[in-house]
Structure formats: C-alpha cells, structure tokens
Amino acid sequence: MIFDISDANFRDILNKEKFYLPIRWDGANFSMTLEKLFDSYIKELEIYADNPNIYRNGIRIDMKKIKGVCGLLVKSVNYYLNGFPCKAYLTFEKAMNLLMQQPLRIYQKSVMEQFDDGKDLKLFRAVSVGDNKPYKRTRAFHTPYNLRCKVSTNRYSIAGYPSLYLGTSLALCCEEIHMNPHQDFVLASVFKLERSIEYTNTNVRVIELGVKPQDFVDRQNEGARRISFHLLEDDSVKETYLLWYPLIAASSYIRVCKSDPFAAEYIIPQLLMQWVRSEIGKNKGDDYDQLIGIRYFSCASNKASDMGFNYVFPTSGQQKSAELPYCSVLARAFRLSEPTYIHEYKDIQSCERYLVRTTDFGYIE
Structure with a gap:
C-alpha cells in the first residue's frame, strides 16, 4: 500500500515521545520490545492510510516496504538470540537490500x-x-x-x-x-x-x-x-x-x-x-x-x-x-x-x- 501524508501528519507522527531516540528500556526481552515499537509505528502510519484526504505532492509512504524492513529486523534478532548468527545476517541483508533501494542521504x-x-x-x-x-x-x-x-x-x-x-x-x-x-x-x-x-x-x-x-x-x-x-x-x-x-x-x-x-x-x-x-x-x-x-x-x-x-x-x-x-x-x-x-x-x-x-x-x- 502506497499513500501520501501531509507535512503536518509527518511531524505529528515523529513528535510522539515513544518514537524519540535513543530509547531507554527495561532490559527484559529485546525482541518483544522491538516488535512492540514497530507495531506501534506501523499503526501510527496506517492511521493516515484510511484518511480520505489526498495530498498532492505530499510525503509518500510505502507501507509494504516499511513492514518488510520491520519484519526482517525482528526476524534477524530472533535468529541471533536463538543461536543462528548466520541466518540472522542473511535476514538482515534482505532488510538492507530493501533500504538501499531508497538510501537515506548517503x-x-x-x-x-x-x-x-x-x-x-x-x-x-x-x-x-x-x-x-x-x-x-x-x-x-x-x-x-x-x-x-x-x-x-x-x-x-x-x-x-x-x-x-x-x-x-x-x-x-x-x-x-x-x-x-x-x-x-x-x-x-x-x-x-x-x-x-x-x-x-x-x-x-x-x-x-x-x-x-x-x-x-x-x-x-x-x-x-x-x-x-x-x-x-x-x-x-x-x-x-x-x-x-x-x-x-x-x-x-x-x-x-x-x-x-x-x-x-x-x-x-x-x-x-x-x-x-x-x-x-x-x-x-x-x-x-x-x-x-x-x-x-x-x-x-x-x-x-x-x-x-x-x-x-x-x-x-x-x-x-x-x-x-x-x-x-x-x-x-x-x-x-x-x-x-x-x-x-x-x-x-x-x-x-x-x-x-x-x-x-x-x-x-
């Protein structure tokens, strides 16, 4: 799913304290903590997918890619924590392949x-x-x-x-x-x-x-x-x-x-x-x-x-x-x-x- 959001929507998403970086956490379960953060992030973005307003020349969101990156990162962590570092890296490499299609100001x-x-x-x-x-x-x-x-x-x-x-x-x-x-x-x-x-x-x-x-x-x-x-x-x-x-x-x-x-x-x-x-x-x-x-x-x-x-x-x-x-x-x-x-x-x-x-x-x- 691809949709556009306004600049105000963008700022509203990133201005939520739960997404601020760096993150201090309780140290209990890193995989679950990361998955919870990503689930919350995806839900915030999807709020605007159902918004009937259409923003011409807005900020484009590719939910399929974002969900793909989130899922692969969590999967990498799970592989690593379960004793499969090789599988963790190969999975992480797939995430990087997605990200490098749209590099962040390299x-x-x-x-x-x-x-x-x-x-x-x-x-x-x-x-x-x-x-x-x-x-x-x-x-x-x-x-x-x-x-x-x-x-x-x-x-x-x-x-x-x-x-x-x-x-x-x-x-x-x-x-x-x-x-x-x-x-x-x-x-x-x-x-x-x-x-x-x-x-x-x-x-x-x-x-x-x-x-x-x-x-x-x-x-x-x-x-x-x-x-x-x-x-x-x-x-x-x-x-x-x-x-x-x-x-x-x-x-x-x-x-x-x-x-x-x-x-x-x-x-x-x-x-x-x-x-x-x-x-x-x-x-x-x-x-x-x-x-x-x-x-x-x-x-x-x-x-x-x-x-x-x-x-x-x-x-x-x-x-x-x-x-x-x-x-x-x-x-x-x-x-x-x-x-x-x-x-x-x-x-x-x-x-x-x-x-x-x-x-x-x-x-x-």
Whole structure:
C-alpha cells in the first residue's frame, strides 16, 4: 500500500515521545520490545492510510516496504538470540537490500568534492593509554591488525576486527570511552579527510544513522550535531526517513547493563557493521577506491546523544606494509595531528581548540 501524508501528519507522527531516540528500556526481552515499537509505528502510519484526504505532492509512504524492513529486523534478532548468527545476517541483508533501494542521504563523495557540504570536516579521536610517554600518530589510529586480540565488542563493531572511531567533538570522544582525561592518561588527535587527487582516489560513502525523529520537529537542532534544518525540510528526505527509522531505532537502544558480557542492544548495529564490511571491496579490485562508514549519534546516554556525531570506518583488511599493520585505505584517506595529552590543558574544550588550530597533519607512514 502506497499513500501520501501531509507535512503536518509527518511531524505529528515523529513528535510522539515513544518514537524519540535513543530509547531507554527495561532490559527484559529485546525482541518483544522491538516488535512492540514497530507495531506501534506501523499503526501510527496506517492511521493516515484510511484518511480520505489526498495530498498532492505530499510525503509518500510505502507501507509494504516499511513492514518488510520491520519484519526482517525482528526476524534477524530472533535468529541471533536463538543461536543462528548466520541466518540472522542473511535476514538482515534482505532488510538492507530493501533500504538501499531508497538510501537515506548517503554521503558518497569523489576525490573532486568535499566530504561534508563543502566544509572542511575535522574529526577527533581520544585514546586511553596507561602511561605518560610520548606517542606517535600511529597510537591515535585504529588498533593495528597484529593486536586484534585487543578489539572488544562494542555497539558498532566486529569483535576482533579493527575499525577507526571518530567524533565531531573531543568531549563526545571522551564520553564514548568512559574516560576522565584529568584522572586518566588520554591522548587526543584531530583527523582530516584527504581530498588530494595526487595522494588518494578514495570515494567516501557514509551510511546515515545520525538523524533522530526529534530533529524534524525541533528547529533548534543545529547545535553540536549540526544537522541543517533546510536539508530536513526536503520531502524526499522525509519519505526516506520513514523507511529507515526502524533500522535507526533498532540500533539506538541504550544499553541496560554495561557490565554484562552480551548486549542484545548491539545485535542490529553489529550486523550492520558486517554488512558495511562486506560492501568494502565487494567488486574485485575496488578496495583502494572506496571508504564506507556509518555516522550515528551516541547511545551512551540521552545527554551524549546530543553532543555530536560519531563516525566508524571498518578497516579494509589491506595492510599498508609489513612494518605498518594498519589499513592502507584509511591510511591514505586521513591525515592526523600528532597526539597530545588532554590533561595538559585547562579542560577538554581548550584541548579541542588547540587541535582545531593545528596545522601539523601527517599520514600514517
């Protein structure tokens, strides 16, 4: 069933608190909780299917696709919880096939374009270290391939497989690693995406999971997360968001117990990471000309979710050299500053201001 709704209807749906993200839940049964959310979401949309009003050039809803995505995501979770991770991924892949027919503002930039709306995007990384020694740029890069045993499970991760995690603010980076930079030794570095055609031919694709329902309603959202309200006014973006909301919601449950070894809240985002990894180098010989990542808001807490965007880029599996066990694609795609200790500055913001002003960028080499 396909029908149109007005902009007012769209805002009314997303302005319901039960659909706000991230979601705090009771931790009892993740599959049932997710199914209940999706059932409620579908019912809200179907209210307008029976509305006799016809909106010309309205926001189009494809209920068959939305129901298909919801059903496949719940089925994936059930497979995983019942001990069938392979079936879970294959089912999730079907959901992604539906979603990728109508991608949500995927950033795909060639070497001749800027990465983010013509702006020079700077991203930060914070790394906890156990001492006060001087470190080179490599310490602020992703976990090296030869230390994959150090790669634990996180929301957007593949256990044992290195990825590069970056954030749009240094405070957000510290929040994500649960470190107090004035009590712990924390290194900070700033990253810039390399756009020089002489050095890299990398195209960039970023799966957009960083938009909340609240962003379409709250005109004050252009703060730390910097989502242009003008972009969110586009009807095609609104149509696409209604389709992608189930995936974003399924990836945005706040973890109930951080001390438990398993988190059901991580099932869908980890399946997404596997899907992204499978897309890198999908066609033989293209490992060196594409970089695929995910942009998302933090789900560490409601407060953290408004502190900026996180980016994660899985490594390609290609090693730069025998001496440098780092991803060759990421090493060519980013330049970064020499790491500095945050505790040497008055506060996190002072350190960030220093990094923003730095011109000392170099490659992993």
